[in-house]
Amino acid sequence: MVQLVVMGVSGSGKTTVGSHLAEKLGWKSYDGDDYHPPENKKKMAEGIPLNDQDRIPWLCKLHDILMREESSGQNAILACSALKKMYRRILVSGTEAAYSKNDELEKQKETAAGKILFIHLDGPKELIAKRLEKRKGHFMPSELLQSQFDALEPPTAPENFITISLEKSVSEVVSEIVKSLPLK
Numbered sequence: 206m207v208q209l210v211v212m213g214v215s216g217s218g219k220t221t222v223g224s225h226l227a228e229k230l231g232w233k234s235y236d237g238d239d240y241h242p243p244e245n246k247k248k249m250a251e252g253i254p255l256n257d258q259d260r261i262p263w264l265c266k267l268h269d270i271l272m273r274e275e276s277s278g279q280n281a282i283l284a285c286s287a288l289k290k291m292y293r294r295i296l297v298s299g300t301e302a303a304y305s306k307n308d309e310l311e312k313q314k315e316t317a318a319g320k321i322l323f324i325h326l327d328g329p330k331e332l333i334a335k336r337l338e339k340r341k342g343h344f345m346p347s348e349l350l351q352s353q354f355d356a357l358e359p360p361t362a363p364e365n366f367i368t369i370s371l372e373k374s375v376s377e378v379v380s381e382i383v384k385s386l387p388l389k
């Protein structure tokens with residue numbers, strides 16, 4: 206089974222790309238934003254960036270969802286910022302990974318779990334800011350964009366990831382992702 210996590214800063218297109226991809230592949234999809242507790246949404250709406258304590262329980266919930274899909278034999282897509290390496294580690298391995306000091310052990314567990322492919326939607330802040338200015342009816346204010354870039358640790362090897370430019374159209378982004386999928 207393949208579990209995809211569409212990741213990136215606010216406004217990079219995770220929700221848009223995640224839902225188009227789900228439609229194209231006929232896979233189940235989840236949006237991380239739907240699983241934030243109300244306190245987190247309130248904080249963001251007030252223009253305060255989330256911290257690790259705010260994000261860790263939320264990421265654990267998302268990890269459980271991915272594991273449930275994997276164990277019931279389903280492919281699935283999750284749109285989730287997953288900004289830091291530690292956050293991606295939690296999505297792959299669960300809560301212990303957040304506090305583990307044993308990098309080697311965590312790496313082994315990740316390789317064993319290793320089915321999650323991160324798709325990093327990457328692009329210039331100026332373009333994303335323009336898109337956020339135009340976006341209507343969303344709780345996330347565009348002033349938080351800089352804090353998202355400050356927190357971002359782009360994925361690097363040996364993480365399981367691909368990087369896609371968000372400067373392309375949504376349909377190009379989706380086709381590029383589909384081409385790179387490890388599907389038989």
Ligand SMILES: Nc1ncnc2c1ncn2[C@@H]1O[C@H](COP(=O)(O)OP(=O)(O)OP(=O)(O)O)[C@@H](O)[C@H]1O
Binds near residue numbers: 340
């Ligand atoms: N490739 C693209 N080309 C043009 N516009 C895009 C593209 N991807 C997304 N958008 C637009 O940019 C805005 C931000 O996209 P979206 O809401 O999907 O981002 P997001 O990463 O889910 O944001 P957040 O994390 O804040 O929920 C939306 O208005 C969307 O329509």
Ligand SMILES: O=C(O)[C@H](O)[C@@H](O)[C@H](O)[C@H](O)CO
Binds near residue numbers: 215255285286287
């Ligand atoms: O990790 C985070 O700071 C959050 O997940 C944000 O990225 C928001 O959820 C999203 O961007 C707003 O829609």
